[in-house]
Amino acid sequence: MSLQLKLSAITLDCPDPMALAAFYQQATGLELHPKSNDEFAGLHSGDGLGDGLLLGFQRVDDYRAPSWPDQIVPQQLHICFKVADDLDEVAARLRDLGAGKPDHQPHEAKARILTDPAGHPFCLVRG
Structure with missing residues (x-):
């Protein structure tokens, strides 16, 4: 029997939540949560009244960025985004915003792997 859980939030550790x-x-175009601050910041989809998803960012002292693709510092999590536009064009725009692009790209025919400014890997998937 399913518990019928509904995902409401995902939170990433980082050194600078607001950045x-x-x-x-x-x-993404998501809205900044009004109670965001230097310790915890959030973006939300939906109506902001508990419906939708909160993407959170929490300050961690002595934060160590994941080291992908090696696992010296495990990635622990990554996020995938469906992309309707050209993958290379979207990746280039994200790099202009501060994303990194690791040399290792295992599925280049259908995806691009980038890292956010705190080092978390995320995927752009042809959607």
Whole structure:
């Protein structure tokens, strides 16, 4: 029997919550949560009244960025975004916003792997 859980939030550790929220806000168009601050920032989809998804960013002292593709510092999580436009064009726009592009690109025919400014890997998938 399913518990019928509904995903409501995903939170990423980082050294600067407001800076990482700004990156993802520019990338996704999600709205900044009004109670965002230097310790925790969030972006939300939906009506902002508990419906939709919150993408959160929490400050962690001595944060160490994931080291992808090696696992010296595990990635622990990555996010995938469907992209309707040209993958290379979207990747280039995200790089202009501060994303990195690792040399290792295992599925280049259908996806691009980037890293956000805090080092978290994320995928752009042809959608």
